[in-house]
Amino acid sequence: MQTSARSDYASAEALYLDGRFAQALASLKACDDALSLNLAAACCLALARVTDAAAYCHRAIDADPRNANAHNNLGVALRADGRLQDAKAAFLRALEIAPNLANAHSNLGLFHDALGAHDDAMQSHRRALECDPRDSYAHLNYGFCCTKLGRYGEAEQAFQSAASLAPSDAQAHFNHGTALKKLVRFEEAEAAYRRALALHPDHIDAKLNLAHLLLGLGTMREGWALFESRYEPGGWFEPPRTGVPMWQGEPLEGKxxxxxxxxxxxxxxxxxxxxxxxxxxxxxxxxxxxxxxxxxxxxxxxxxxxxxxxxxxxxxxxxxxxxxxxxxxxxxxxxxxVPAALPYLHVQQARARAWQDRLPLGDFNVGLVWAGDPRSHAAHLNAVDRQRSLSAQQYLPILRVPGVTFISLQKGATTQPQIDTLPPDLRPFDPMHDVTDFADTAAIIEQLDLVITVDTSVAHLAGALNKPVWILSRYDGCWRWLYRAERTSPWYPKARLFRQTQPGEWDDVIADVARALEEAQLLRRPSKLAP
CATH class of the missing domain: 3.40.50 (Rossmann fold)
Structure with missing residues (x-):
């Protein structure tokens, strides 16, 4: 590379490192050496111009077939274009040329992640860290992989390393906060989220995760205010575009x-x-x-x-x-x-009559829900459901409690049929094939003495009807139940919470519920008078 070209490249690289990608790309238009073409590809990737990035990579490779970084960037462009197998080939070619190229190992790990091959992904991410222990990108990717495997302690250490290596990277601090929250280290998580927002005030995910964290800690005024950011550009939701003014607290008399x-x-x-x-x-x-x-x-x-x-x-x-x-x-x-005037939902008389005498009720009647809605349309919601849902088989210790009549309230194409996997003498009565909407479910719950459920809509329905409800909660919990509430909820006075003591471990929770149910059953039995 000639001196002038070297100077042009250095100027473009400085612009790239400063985040001025369009300007860096413009300054490289006349360059045709592999190094400059690869930098142009990196600029295009940063600008989400995937097709242009791939074209620049091919030109760089033509200029220098052994430019490992160009092969690596080509893989990134191909992966963004959905061409996963071609991307894998590009990453492997980069590693043939430069076996210690940390970025290529990280990207190969992301390829395995996308296919659900998490063990292979872990191996690639570990190799990336061996090649360059000071690569914050490698630590981030390793942390993501650990998170998917539920290894939150390792994820927290990886994200902490990334944040230490790249202290100006808001995303690293955000990810660190999320791992800390999974470990129920709430004050540290709050500090990490606030650091991310100090660096990037418009970081929507940091705002919303901090909102949930504050709500779960009972700091509701700030939590609710931050939660409004869900409708900001790039937020999680979009309000309906009706042209009707959004109510901001104006007087409503006569409106x-x-x-x-x-x-x-x-x-x-x-x-x-x-x-x-x-x-x-x-x-x-x-x-x-x-x-x-x-x-x-x-x-x-x-x-x-x-x-x-x-x-x-x-x-x-x-x-x-x-x-x-x-x-x-x-x-x-x-x-x-918290407004807790209950009940605020009611069973209509017509629905009550429709369900009267349709359940095989006994002296103590308990409704059961063991799984939530998979919500496969949204990856982050599906991940939450996997943490809160159980199988019907895991409810067997509860179903073995004597003297209780169990009624299934479970809906779902894959979860409702799980009743058939239970021993015939322990199967709860299942009326849910005849349920058409929540008004039907409410009419069933109204006839019960108690509902036991994982954190699903049925928990809220029972609570809103002012029925006793026992809620099985995952380790890091949901903000609405408050992270440090012992057993109660300000939203539903008759709710009782049963929390995991270890991430992903439900056996102790189920045993606790079964013991509590036995005690409740004993308390309901009439006392025997001495002769």
Whole structure:
């Protein structure tokens, strides 16, 4: 490379390292040496111009077939284009040329990760760290792989190393905070999230994860305010584009308001308690846009004038609109002001009559749910479900408690049939094939003495009906149950929490529930009088 070309390359590299990728690329337009072409490819990758990146890589390889970095970047471009096997070949070629190229080992590990071959991925990520222990990218990827395998202690150390090596990298601090939260080291997690936000104030994931963390710690005012960032550009959700003004706390006397559900059924059942509070502010017409499965049940909420579909023409005929989970923020909810006027959902008489005498009830009747909704449409939600869900077989110690009549409340194409895997004499009665919506499920729960469930919508339904409910909670918990609450919940006074003491370990929880159920059964037995 000539002196002038070397100077041009150095200037472009400085621009690249400063994050000024478009300017760096523009300064490389006239270059045709392999080093410069590969840097142009890296700029294109940073700008998400995958096709251009691949073209620059091919030109670099033509100029120097043994340029390992060009092969590695080609693999990155091919992987981004969905050509995984071609990407793998590029990474392997890079490693043939430069066996100690840490980035190529890391990228090969990401290839294995994408295919679910986590053991192979771990081997590649470890090799990357051996090649360059000071590569923060390698530590990050190793941490991600450990997280997928549930090895949160190793993940935390990897992310801490990445954050130490790249202290200005907001993403490294964010990932460190997430691993710390998994280890229930909440104050340290909070500090890591705040560090990420100090470096990158618009880091949406850091805002939302910090919001959940603060809510779980009971710091609700700041938590609810941060949770509003879910609707910022790049956030997790997008509010409906109706043209109706979003309610920001304006006076509601004589106004019409439509409230939209968001996220899952459980969130809807938990936060619909705020709808009567809106009516109390003088709303003349209160509409609730919710899915069909909840419509009949939500019509029983005091103050709700109509439950409508998302595409209903009546949507536009309102003075204001609001998202359901923004209501805690709008009402300034704190730990001491959680609205807990229960029940706020009710069973309609027609549904009650329809389900009367359809259950084989005994002296002590308990509903069971052992798994949640897999939610395969969203990877992060599916990962949460895998942590909270069990199999029907794992409920056997509970099902063996004598004197209890068990009723299944389990729905799901793969989870409901698990009843057939249980011993015939221990199978709970299953009425769920005849259940069409949550109003039916509510009518069943109304006849029961207790519901035992993993953290699902049924937990919220039972709580909203003011029925006793025992909730099995994963180790790092969900923010809504408060991380340090012993057994109780401010949202549902009759709820009792049974928490994992080790990540992924349910046996002790099930044994604890079975013991508690035996005690509850004994307390219900009539006392025998001495003759």
């Amino acid at each position: 019409s308001l439509i409230v939209w559900v968001e996220q899952g059924h459980g969130d809807t059942l938990q936060f619909c308690r705020y709808l009567p509070m809106l009516k109390a502010r003088g709303v003349a017409r209160l509409s609730f846009a919710c899915p069909d499965a909840l419509r009949e049940l939500c019509l029983t909420i005091e103050g709700v004038d109509a439950c409508i579909g998302f595409d209903d023409d009546a949507v536009l005929d309102h003075d204001y609109q609001c998202m359901l989970m923004s209501l805690p923020h709008r009402f300034g909810t704190t730990l001491d002001s």
